[in-house]
Amino acid sequence: MDRRSLIKNAGIAGVLAAGVAPAVHAQGAAIRWRLASSFPKSLDTIFGGAETFAKKVSEMSGGKFTISTHAAGELMPAFGVVDGVQNGTVECAHTAPYYFFGKDETFALGCAIPFGLNSRQMTAWMYEGNGMKLMREFYAKYNIINFPAGNTGCQMGGWYRKEIKSVKDMKGLKMRIGGFGGKVLERMGSVPQNIPGGEIYQALEKGTIDAAEWVGPYDDQKLGFNKVAPFYYYPGWWEGGPELDVFVNNKAYEALSADNKAIVEAAAAFAHVEMQAKYDAKNPTALKQLVGSKTKVLPFPKDVLDLAFKESMALYAEISAKNPNWKKVYDDYANFRKDQNLWFRFTEARFDNFMQSQKL
Ligand code: CA
Numbered sequence: 001m002d003r004r005s006l007i008k009n010a011g012i013a014g015v016l017a018a019g020v021a022p023a024v025h026a027q028g029a030a031i032r033w034r035l036a037s038s039f040p041k042s043l044d045t046i047f048g049g050a051e052t053f054a055k056k057v058s059e060m061s062g063g064k065f066t067i068s069t070h071a072a073g074e075l076m077p078a079f080g081v082v083d084g085v086q087n088g089t090v091e092c093a094h095t096a097p098y099y100f101f102g103k104d105e106t107f108a109l110g111c112a113i114p115f116g117l118n119s120r121q122m123t124a125w126m127y128e129g130n131g132m133k134l135m136r137e138f139y140a141k142y143n144i145i146n147f148p149a150g151n152t153g154c155q156m157g158g159w160y161r162k163e164i165k166s167v168k169d170m171k172g173l174k175m176r177i178g179g180f181g182g183k184v185l186e187r188m189g190s191v192p193q194n195i196p197g198g199e200i201y202q203a204l205e206k207g208t209i210d211a212a213e214w215v216g217p218y219d220d221q222k223l224g225f226n227k228v229a230p231f232y233y234y235p236g237w238w239e240g241g242p243e244l245d246v247f248v249n250n251k252a253y254e255a256l257s258a259d260n261k262a263i264v265e266a267a268a269a270f271a272h273v274e275m276q277a278k279y280d281a282k283n284p285t286a287l288k289q290l291v292g293s294k295t296k297v298l299p300f301p302k303d304v305l306d307l308a309f310k311e312s313m314a315l316y317a318e319i320s321a322k323n324p325n326w327k328k329v330y331d332d333y334a335n336f337r338k339d340q341n342l343w344f345r346f347t348e349a350r351f352d353n354f355m356q357s358q359k360l
Pocket of ligand 1 (some may be wrong): 155213214215239
């Protein structure tokens with residue numbers, strides 16, 4: 001290479017350094033977010049949803065966009081995460097939206113309501129029905145944009161110290177229950193209690209409460225409820241398919257490049273699929289072990305489900321009459337649920353019923 005071309009090349013390098021490099025630098029600037037979870041690390045499947053989301057964001061961005069995940073209580077209390085995202089204290093959170101039904105019942109529709117959609121139907125409503133559009137309209141009031149990021153599938157109906165023989169046994173029953181189901185239990189004459197996960201075992205053991213629901217076999221086994229309450233009922237009619245969401249502060253989201261927005265969406269979708277897969281894969285082993293340690297697994301009597309259903313529908317009519325936010329979303333949700341149950345009763349339910357009655 002002669003002197004002239006060396007100078008020429010240096011000149012080009014100089015232009016590149018002055019003109020292009022700073023632009024590349026600005027676009028590639030590191031992004032650091034914090035995520036507040038509503039869950040403890042011990043719930044590896046649910047807390048793991050946030051970890052998977054963060055890991056995928058980092059991988060897809062080549063490490064340029066990282067999110068630190070914080071368990072409930074680390075940055076803010078479990079139930080403080082909506083305020084945290086709304087105020088921009090954190091850029092995002094991972095939570096079960098129904099925890100916030102006290103702010104507005106509509107939050108529950110983005111997660112689970114008694115006798116609502118199952119896991120697959122909820123995903124269908126969100127991605128292919130009007131669910132995402134309607135919930136985003138609602139969450140915008142809280143400066144939030146949501147991304148589905150997990151589902152537990154239908155939960156179990158919880159642990160009972162005594163057998164439930166009929167709906168009469170629900171009267172006066174003191175039960176720990178999360179989410180929206182307590183409102184229906186109250187109407188059935190039970191006494192719902194709000195007790196944090198770490199204190200349920202002791203309350204059940206002492207008899208301060210008569211029953212407690214948590215999630216399903218995999219999570220429940222870790223808390224040891226079978227040692228103090230032998231009757232394990234199904235189904236958890238108040239949580240047919242609760243969805244977990246990543247809530248992102250809308251300003252933080254709007255500040256992202258188009259690439260990073262797509263990364264957030266894809267990472268959440270990956271976490272969404274993975275959580276349900278984990279629960280489906282892990283629950284059978286835990287259930288077998290629970291049955292092996294003398295747990296009595298029983299279906300709720302039909303009159304319990306019938307009354308719970310009736311009271312749930314009456315509750316939704318009451319809320320629809322007084323909360324326009326709820327009514328707008330619930331009307332669409334209810335129509336979608338009707339069609340989903342019309343469809344699922346045919347080939348899906350028939351196939352499942354047949355397969356589950358075979359000796360494999
Ligand atoms: Ca539950």
